[in-house]
Amino acid sequence: MARPRNAATDLAILDATRAELVEKGWSKLTMAAVAERAGVAKTTLYRRWPGRSEMVVDAVAVLFDELELPDRGSLQSDIEGVVLSFASLMSRPEAKTALMAVVAESTHSPQLRDRIRTAVVDRQKRLVRQGRLRAQERGELPADRPDSAEDEQLIDLTFDVVAGAVVHRVLVSDEPVDEQWAAAFALLLVGGITAVSG
Amino acid sequence: MARPRNAATDLAILDATRAELVEKGWSKLTMAAVAERAGVAKTTLYRRWPGRSEMVVDAVAVLFDELELPDRGSLQSDIEGVVLSFASLMSRPEAKTALMAVVAESTHSPQLRDRIRTAVVDRQKRLVRQGRLRAQERGELPADRPDSAEDEQLIDLTFDVVAGAVVHRVLVSDEPVDEQWAAAFALLLVGGITAVSG
Amino acid sequence: MARPRNAATDLAILDATRAELVEKGWSKLTMAAVAERAGVAKTTLYRRWPGRSEMVVDAVAVLFDELELPDRGSLQSDIEGVVLSFASLMSRPEAKTALMAVVAESTHSPQLRDRIRTAVVDRQKRLVRQGRLRAQERGELPADRPDSAEDEQLIDLTFDVVAGAVVHRVLVSDEPVDEQWAAAFALLLVGGITAVSG
Amino acid sequence: MARPRNAATDLAILDATRAELVEKGWSKLTMAAVAERAGVAKTTLYRRWPGRSEMVVDAVAVLFDELELPDRGSLQSDIEGVVLSFASLMSRPEAKTALMAVVAESTHSPQLRDRIRTAVVDRQKRLVRQGRLRAQERGELPADRPDSAEDEQLIDLTFDVVAGAVVHRVLVSDEPVDEQWAAAFALLLVGGITAVSG
DNA sequence: CTATAATCGAGACGGTACGTCCGGTCTTGTA
DNA sequence: TACAAGACCGGACGTACCGTCTCGATTATAG
Structure with a gap:
């Protein structure tokens, strides 16, 4: 109850995911790259999705x-x-x-x-x-x-x-x-x- | 002149590939596991296919x-x-x-x-x-x-x-x-x- | 700000290196064996030393x-x-x-x-x-x-x-x-x- | 009994060994490279020396x-x-x-x-x-x-x-x-x- | 002058280790 | 509490050599 998640972060991550998909394709898509592109820590990704696949589905x-x-x-x-x-x-x-x-x-x-x-x-x-x-x-x-x-x-x-x-x-x-x-x-x-x- | 490739090895590898696919699925399929199951060295796989995907297509x-x-x-x-x-x-x-x-x-x-x-x-x-x-x-x-x-x-x-x-x-x-x-x-x-x- | 390196890990690795040297000698000393003996991932070795030789010098x-x-x-x-x-x-x-x-x-x-x-x-x-x-x-x-x-x-x-x-x-x-x-x-x-x- | 070893081959191999030592150093010296440089098959090396070290001592x-x-x-x-x-x-x-x-x-x-x-x-x-x-x-x-x-x-x-x-x-x-x-x-x-x- | 047997080149093969990469978790300090 | 930073374990990657092996092809000697 202390600090709510930043909603804009979700969008930034999904945008970054799509961008990485375009450039690298699925098999070269890494969580680290998505995190960096979104200006976010890897931790934040895993706090919101259980894994790569789920994140990509949403993206x-x-x-x-x-x-x-x-x-x-x-x-x-x-x-x-x-x-x-x-x-x-x-x-x-x-x-x-x-x-x-x-x-x-x-x-x-x-x-x-x-x-x-x-x-x-x-x-x-x-x-x-x-x-x-x-x-x-x-x-x-x-x-x-x-x-x-x-x-x-x-x-x-x-x-x-x-x-x-x-x-x-x-x-x-x-x-x-x-x-x-x-x-x-x-x-x-x-x-x-x-x-x-x- | 040199030692020819063993044709039976190809079949053994493709059989092993299918078996691993059944048990583990694509994303858990490792070259090492296929090699071991086929009774073959990892090198032999790479000598015959450029990568996992190509091998699986053939399998x-x-x-x-x-x-x-x-x-x-x-x-x-x-x-x-x-x-x-x-x-x-x-x-x-x-x-x-x-x-x-x-x-x-x-x-x-x-x-x-x-x-x-x-x-x-x-x-x-x-x-x-x-x-x-x-x-x-x-x-x-x-x-x-x-x-x-x-x-x-x-x-x-x-x-x-x-x-x-x-x-x-x-x-x-x-x-x-x-x-x-x-x-x-x-x-x-x-x-x-x-x-x-x- | 980020997580600092564990200083005790260095000692554990160097100890393991010496132990492996005693048992196997230089040419049979493998990074994997040192890592396992130190209870550490191979990555951690390479994060701290550029290679086997440098690590052994320190050890x-x-x-x-x-x-x-x-x-x-x-x-x-x-x-x-x-x-x-x-x-x-x-x-x-x-x-x-x-x-x-x-x-x-x-x-x-x-x-x-x-x-x-x-x-x-x-x-x-x-x-x-x-x-x-x-x-x-x-x-x-x-x-x-x-x-x-x-x-x-x-x-x-x-x-x-x-x-x-x-x-x-x-x-x-x-x-x-x-x-x-x-x-x-x-x-x-x-x-x-x-x-x-x- | 049938066919004697070619004595000149020994010299060619040891020459090649020294040349590779100069260029690559000990740890990058490979049997394959020595063999190729000497115009000889790897088998021939192993027929004459038990291993790399012994060959280098002689060289x-x-x-x-x-x-x-x-x-x-x-x-x-x-x-x-x-x-x-x-x-x-x-x-x-x-x-x-x-x-x-x-x-x-x-x-x-x-x-x-x-x-x-x-x-x-x-x-x-x-x-x-x-x-x-x-x-x-x-x-x-x-x-x-x-x-x-x-x-x-x-x-x-x-x-x-x-x-x-x-x-x-x-x-x-x-x-x-x-x-x-x-x-x-x-x-x-x-x-x-x-x-x-x- | 053969025939026979070891030598030789080439390179496939089973292994082992390499050094790198990534996934997912964890531990920090800061906001 | 959320977050950025990044250390960490685990495990697979594809590569490089090792030393052994199987092939034909090639000799030099013994018959």
Whole structure:
């Protein structure tokens, strides 16, 4: 009760973390370097996060909140838009290197898995819901059936398909996501959703 | 003229690497432990691979060669089959932890990116081609147009969608890929491909 | 402001160094073994000394401070005494193996040469000065001429002759320094000094 | 029986050893480097010497055979001469670094100690005997008493004093042996020997 | 004039230690 | 109490040599 933590310090640390990620990448990211860059002692880092991975998850999570779903007039266009902006996010070095790394770490740590899910995954499903709702308003998709588990599953499925395809294209196949690819993907997805929902 | 390298040593090392991956996971995998388990000196590892990542790529790559595409009678069923067997592969601890980790590392190393592409990605596209061919023989899909770049792109797209969705579901969303999910996914994908190709 | 170095650690390390020298000898002395024996991390060694040789010089230097020159009543006897006690020092395994080794190393390192000179050589010249002074008080030797470079050179010469002869006898010729040898040597040296100074 | 060893190879190896000693010093001298420099395989080295130390002793021993004792007309002058030529030998980098190093090693190896004694020490005592004989012929010293252990001991003592003083001056005290020092030393030694033998 | 057997070059190999780096904890003094 | 500074332990890193080994290829002698 004597002295409260300095809130600005958190931001400085997360900024420093992202900067180091850009310059060095995940495996060369050291706590000491982040601390020095943030003008902070190593102790302070460990007082706030249990380890490197958790800190990086938090540092990267905010990037995902920049994603939006502007109304481009059709489901097809909306998908194209979100694919392109997600791809551009995944092309930023601090995002691509960190995301895969923490996912890798998470395979041996349930705590980390939870942190990723709450900080990244769940927060972005909103985009799928929003796009679906908008398409229903436009009459492109039928309205949700009340309490339908199938509808809920379709949302999850759509999320994994969109996010997975983009991540795989960019990071594993190592090919660019350009407008042409986004269009082809959106066409495929709309076709599939229509077939399933129709 | 000089003493040749022992070919069996390579196999012993890669076996040891996979075993250590299962027990310790990527971040606790040490060269010394792999060497000891393989009954080999650390030097020998470094004589054959430039680093941990490259060695792990080679160790994991062979797992992907186990994937097959048995003829289950329809495109929909074929997709369900490959999704399930791929998901079962991605659930093996040595595959999931290693794959994400090397992809993360690869974001800062073109050499590693190439190695992943040739050792893993390119080798598995055969499954997509094979499934497509079979569907065409069954009359489920129209035949390829000669020298069509579009057909080629559709193959790549399909590959990223299938592999990406499964990987994302298993590793990021952290949800199981069961028969129900495989069926829903296959339905969506067949719908999309039909719409696009029709 | 920051945490200060633990002074007791220095002593523990030097003790461990001497113990390892006794058991293993110079060429089998490893930093890791010293660290473990001292209950200290290897890092701590390197934080305090640039390398093995420097550490060993410091570890051995204190042994030389044990040397004394008890008044045995005559120059001849004083020399016999110091020769015997120096020889007994040079027979201790930690001294003999270490001293020659660091001298060997020093031939390629001016820094090390300086360290040896200040830590060992200069500190022991006091014995020669003391013995000379005592002999002068007894009237065995004429008093120093003021500001005489010759007197100073004679001190250095005596030091090299005494120390050199003992070291060479023990380490190179590999013969024991017993009372008989000490007496013969002292006789020779007193004869020489008297001839020169007379 | 079948094929004899190439004798020229021995010389090439010892030459290479000395050259490496000059350039790198003892502690940076590697068997691989010597082998390459001699145009020879590492195996060949180990076929001829049990280890580095033994090889270096042989490489350096020949240097000592260059020492001679030209007749300069008096015991005093003869001593000055041998001191200067021995000092010039001890100033050569391959000799100084190697000699101390093998002596250090020898403290833990009787075999090595023997090799040093036969290859270096015993071979050089001839110089003392020769100088003594010459001084006796000149009438500077009384003739040997038959079967006198004392005379024998005086030879050994003289050897240790001369060699020890020079080595200590050059390597430990790190001061030059010039004509002035040689003269002062010779004066001291002649005084001592005369007093003892008188 | 072979054939036979040791020598030789090259370099892979199992080891051991190196000196460095980093993670995470701890101990100081200052604010 | 929070914090900066940095010492500290532990442990892995990638490198360098060691001394041994396995290879073919190359001789010099014995048959």
